Amino acid sequence: MKYRMISILCAVSAAAVCACSGGEIEPIEENRPPEPERSVTRLVGISMPNRAQERWERDAGLLEENFRKGGFDVKVEYSSDDPAIQSESLRSMIDEGAIMLVISAVDMDSLSEVLDIADEKDIPVVAYDRFLMGSDAVDYYVSYDNEAVGRLQAQCIVDKLGLEDAEGRHFTLEIFSGDISDLNAESVYKGAMSVLDNYIDSGVLQIPSGRRSPEDTMIKNWDADTARNSLQGILSAYYEGKDAPDAVLCPNDTVASGAVAALENTYGSFDTIVTGQDADEENLAMIKDGRQTMTVYKSSRNEAAAAYELCISVLNDQKPDEKMIEAAGWDFECYYNGEGYDNGRKDVPAFLLRPVSINSDNIESELVEKGHAEMDDSGNVRTVE
Ligand code: BGC
Numbered sequence: 001m002k003y004r005m006i007s008i009l010c011a012v013s014a015a016a017v018c019a020c021s022g023g024e025i026e027p028i029e030e031n032r033p034p035e036p037e038r039s040v041t042r043l044v045g046i047s048m049p050n051r052a053q054e055r056w057e058r059d060a061g062l063l064e065e066n067f068r069k070g071g072f073d074v075k076v077e078y079s080s081d082d083p084a085i086q087s088e089s090l091r092s093m094i095d096e097g098a099i100m101l102v103i104s105a106v107d108m109d110s111l112s113e114v115l116d117i118a119d120e121k122d123i124p125v126v127a128y129d130r131f132l133m134g135s136d137a138v139d140y141y142v143s144y145d146n147e148a149v150g151r152l153q154a155q156c157i158v159d160k161l162g163l164e165d166a167e168g169r170h171f172t173l174e175i176f177s178g179d180i181s182d183l184n185a186e187s188v189y190k191g192a193m194s195v196l197d198n199y200i201d202s203g204v205l206q207i208p209s210g211r212r213s214p215e216d217t218m219i220k221n222w223d224a225d226t227a228r229n230s231l232q233g234i235l236s237a238y239y240e241g242k243d244a245p246d247a248v249l250c251p252n253d254t255v256a257s258g259a260v261a262a263l264e265n266t267y268g269s270f271d272t273i274v275t276g277q278d279a280d281e282e283n284l285a286m287i288k289d290g291r292q293t294m295t296v297y298k299s300s301r302n303e304a305a306a307a308y309e310l311c312i313s314v315l316n317d318q319k320p321d322e323k324m325i326e327a328a329g330w331d332f333e334c335y336y337n338g339e340g341y342d343n344g345r346k347d348v349p350a351f352l353l354r355p356v357s358i359n360s361d362n363i364e365s366e367l368v369e370k371g372h373a374e375m376d377d378s379g380n381v382r383t384v385e
Pocket of ligand 1: 129130222
């Protein structure tokens with residue numbers, strides 16, 4: 001049975017009622033050592049992977065704002081993409097009496113030991129955006145539909161190159177995927193490949209470097225410099241004296257930034273289709289000036305709102321499901337996957353939000369007009385979540 005702050009509060013008041021109500025009260029064992037005092041804090045621990053990608057500070061800020069408004073104390077920590085740092089900081093949050101942990105893991109497999117401690121202490125755990133493997137402690141997972149992210153990226157390539165009507169034409173493609181210690185990387189890749197595989201198998205899309213599997217295409221920590229060096233190496237080895245690739249599938253915006261830097265360095269200007277994810281400010285600017293083709297927008301505000309609602313429900317000892325979504329009446333799409341995601345120890349039920357494809361034609365209608373971003377007089381777009 002998980003420790004829930006509210007259950008503890010109820011238990012405390014129930015005991016008080018019992019002591020004063022004149023019912024049969026068990027004699028107090030005089031010599032019994034006093035129970036160690038367990039302070040009931042209102043501390044929520046929020047653990048993020050890094051500050052390298054713009055989104056994590058944004059997400060942490062919004063989560064913190066929600067919890068503080070709800071009267072909770074909050075501790076936010078970043079992990080410099082180091083699983084050991086993340087594990088240590090979670091351990092200290094537990095020692096400080098955290099009643100809830102919201103975690104975006106650096107490495108989905110590396111936290112089972114510290115999560116076991118959370119489990120022993122009945123501290124509820126919500127996997128935020130990134131999944132957590134190998135622990136019974138994980139209560140829920142809230143994220144975007146990551147396969148849909150990959151499908152949107154791939155569909156942009158299909159549409160822009162006109163692959164459905166290729167009529168004997170061939171196009172070149174290079175593939176990048178995210179860090180495989182993050183399940184999202186696999187899901188985004190899977191979604192993209194569900195759209196691209198047929199075109200690659202039939203030869204409409206050709207991959208000069210031959211890199212196709214998640215292992216061959218992965219960029220450690222989704223890092224921009226690693227992506228730039230990798231594409232630079234591919235361009236020198238396989239594109240010498242040839243046109244730039246027709247498309248570079250990039251799983252997120254930091255990888256896209258690296259890819260664009262390598263393309264610029266080699267070709268100056270280019271008309272390669274470059275995909276992304278996150279709508280980082282630098283990348284929105286690149287989309288506006290035509291150096292990146294698209295990104296996938298996943299509102300942090302909506303994700304943090306869903307996570308907060310979920311946490312409150314869990315702390316109230318409820319078992320949130322689709323009814324929570326109905327009751328919340330959000331103006332964004334979210335669905336409940338009750339079968340859950342198998343983390344090797346249990347099926348973790350999930351709440352998944354719907355991502356949106358952004359290109360130069362819909363930046364204004366999807367981001368500015370819907371209040372997710374502002375555009376200044378010079379046309380620069382700034383996210384305002
Ligand atoms: C997130 C992406 C992010 C990537 C790198 C993924 O887990 O879903 O939004 O770009 O990690 O931080």
